[in-house]
Amino acid sequence: MKDVVYLDYAATTPVDPRVAELLRTLNDPDGNFANPSAVHIAGRRAAAIVESATAEIARMLNCDPRGLVYTSGATESDNLAIAGAARFRAHRGRHLITMPTEHKAVVDTFKALEREGFDVTWLTPESNGLLDITRLEDAIRDDTQLVSIMHVNNETGMIQDIARIGAICRDRDALFHVDAAQSAGKLPIDLANLPVDLLSLTAHKMYGPKGIGALYIADRPGCHVEPLLFGGGQQRRIRPGTLPVPLIAAFGLAASLARAQMAEDERHVAALGDRLWRGIRGVDGVTLNGDEQHRWPGILNVSIHDVEGESLMLALEPVCVATGSACNSQNQEPSYVLRALGRDDLLAQSAIRFSFGRMTTVEDIATAVEAYRAGVKRLRRLAPERAA
Amino acid sequence: MKDVVYLDYAATTPVDPRVAELLRTLNDPDGNFANPSAVHIAGRRAAAIVESATAEIARMLNCDPRGLVYTSGATESDNLAIAGAARFRAHRGRHLITMPTEHKAVVDTFKALEREGFDVTWLTPESNGLLDITRLEDAIRDDTQLVSIMHVNNETGMIQDIARIGAICRDRDALFHVDAAQSAGKLPIDLANLPVDLLSLTAHKMYGPKGIGALYIADRPGCHVEPLLFGGGQQRRIRPGTLPVPLIAAFGLAASLARAQMAEDERHVAALGDRLWRGIRGVDGVTLNGDEQHRWPGILNVSIHDVEGESLMLALEPVCVATGSACNSQNQEPSYVLRALGRDDLLAQSAIRFSFGRMTTVEDIATAVEAYRAGVKRLRRLAPERAA
Amino acid sequence: MSADPYSDEVRELFNEPRHAGRLDDGISVREDAQGVRVELSAIAGGGLLTALGFRVWGCPHLIAAAEAVCARFEGREARELEGFRTAQIMEILAIPVEKTGRILVLEDAVRSLGQAVRGRSDEA
Amino acid sequence: MSADPYSDEVRELFNEPRHAGRLDDGISVREDAQGVRVELSAIAGGGLLTALGFRVWGCPHLIAAAEAVCARFEGREARELEGFRTAQIMEILAIPVEKTGRILVLEDAVRSLGQAVRGRSDEA
């Protein structure tokens, strides 16, 4: 994609060239394409590939590889974690806690559970998007079974304090699920030392392929999920289906690369984010969604007064950015996440999410800044004054 | 995999080199890696790729592309079709029909539905594996909502008469689901003219990548499924999650290749199957599981009297074959499918499934025949006579 | 999935509107509704529209439609404005139906412009 | 997933058993149980086992274990047979626990062989 400036890494990232090369080898008919459930030589070799990839992912998270279950992506991981754990523990209680600013895969799963008769408390964030911990403490009840709070928000980049949230959950004997789709491979996650019971991952947000994700399930009493799918006995019956070995191997390599260059990636992204924000913060009427602290620097979400969002988005072409969450962008409703931060419809609609990463260059950012400034200027000139 | 003779195509096939090449292009960081839900240029290009791949799959099945929903594979498709349709129609009735010789993804989903309170009739096959149609006619009741019968059996290759079965279902107003994981891309499936309501596919059994499948859902009144997963609005909310564009494009190309060379593939496979069967049918005590008619020639499943199955399997190395269903092969229980055909435990345990396809050569088959004959001879010499 | 929401025509009109701006020495009308703002201005002489201009606060489809309207009526008779219907423009530009509401604001503006031009020449 | 169910030792013993076959001029015993058949034979002289042979109908682990047993006792004292326990062989060959039942049939056969050899030499 040489003719566009791709700044939509939060929707999906390019595949790292080293990962792409591994995929190429594994998709080759002379490569190992066997089913890792098969007992023959080729099957056992495939199983060994899966095993070492799993070890890499476990290393990235500092967790027991036996706690990892492969899925098709974070959507499935979120569903399996939330619906699976809620149903598994339903006999103990039916109260659950989450936030309206979670990803749709979390929000909609909780809504489905509400229809099943679960009782969900929706904790609204502060105006910067963060959870006020005391509100969580007040909300947890004796029958609370599960709390689900994401790590890095996909629209604003805000980072929740999962260590503190998890400590409270553990104290009150509720399971804690973290959607880490946006943070895994980018921020350190040390599961041996974090009070997290369930954690969702997806490879395509960390330079791996689309179509593969994982759910980490801690080995603790009471921490189990009911499966959503039934079939062959793969993955201890928690998630059946032929294991997609090339995708898993690629996920494993992506994890190992992420671990090796996490600090470097983060420095790179922070420098780009800084440059971008410095470039557009001076534009009249610009406002940051979320705050400058506690933020993953690879996502910058800005609204602007009195510029129409959809036109701004088109004016930015060929710079590729998102308005709301990518998963949501067909529908031009104002983002529910930004509304929850207290933005009015107009401001929410003018929001542009820039997101970038390992392959983004300083020139890409310069182009984006230029396009943003020019687009705003042109659209403002095009618009009649506001009615008095 | 040049050091093995791979005859386990029913477990998974190699990726066609043309498909592998397409995957390589799409996984390249300069390729189009965007999220097809995004509204920016890159996203729209990705959406166009998905659209044309979907058109190819629809062409292979002669169906409306809007009826196709992508999943992670046939396991998920089977679950979505069966649990989804049963739950959607539960208010009309709770009776369902299937066979014990279905794949585990079907069998175990029906068992889960039984635990939910559905009433499942399990129709046992004739000794050749086929369903006696009159037994189906007798089993269908006024409250029967769904019948699920696979097209080609993954262990024996037996082909069910889905046109006749479907006609009965339609007549009695029950939905008809077909697991076509083993037949799609290999046998003609004309959905415009077949009375099939739901059909499961997976790419990795037809020279596409692992980790992508589809469910066809006919556009007929009453033919709907409740989703198993919740999240972003992708795929009309039936199955959310970021669409894995490279996998979908590869699936599309695999479908288009399959359609173009179906007759050629089938001739090739039939010739190989013939040669294999002629090579081993003369071995003392060999018996075919299933019958010689109504069989997909790419799967040959044979039992043998008085040879232990696990040792035979190891003696065949480096010829890679399966004992039972690949999905099932960790567990050395005698195959439930072969038991249902009336084989005793010993005979079932001695079963070897040879399966082969587009890339299999005459030499591969010759090696397998030689290995089978030699293995049987050696193991028989190694064994003491049967007790009198 | 996102089929391209913008036809080639919409992109072109949005990116290079030749009639953007207000004609200060002409007749101007303005409509604010449906969360959008549309301003049209025209210079008329002898019943003919010699120049048109627009300013819009709204989505790309609305901007493109306003540009298309200006281009279309330039050189035409002013009284045609009052019979204007957006349906045809929506079809030509392939504007999605869910945008009908906003485009109708443009329709109202075009008709107001027609009335305003007629009012002015009646005065004269 | 399938970790390799066969250790290198098992593969080697299975593929090239040096003691396969029945020693027709020796002492033979046979056990049929657990769906498997094990036959052991030995030639003994002066309390020593000078040759051993086996025939097995069973899984690769059992075949390998039988071969390992024959190799191990060759040249050893016959009375050691009666104290034989499979546990050590299962560990060395990394035989999965679920196969214990079948391997115990081999243990029984080894001990029967010990008794049979002792019986024969008591007679002599």
Ligand SMILES: Cc1ncc(COP(=O)(O)O)c(C=O)c1O
């Ligand atoms: C925070 C978050 N959770 C879940 C998802 C869903 O991930 P996937 O598309 O892999 O199902 C996404 C991305 O779309 C995300 O950003």
Ligand SMILES: Cc1ncc(COP(=O)(O)O)c(C=O)c1O
């Ligand atoms: C008949 C049949 N149905 C379903 C499946 C499951 O397919 P997948 O591994 O793609 O989930 C298989 C293969 O394993 C199969 O052979």
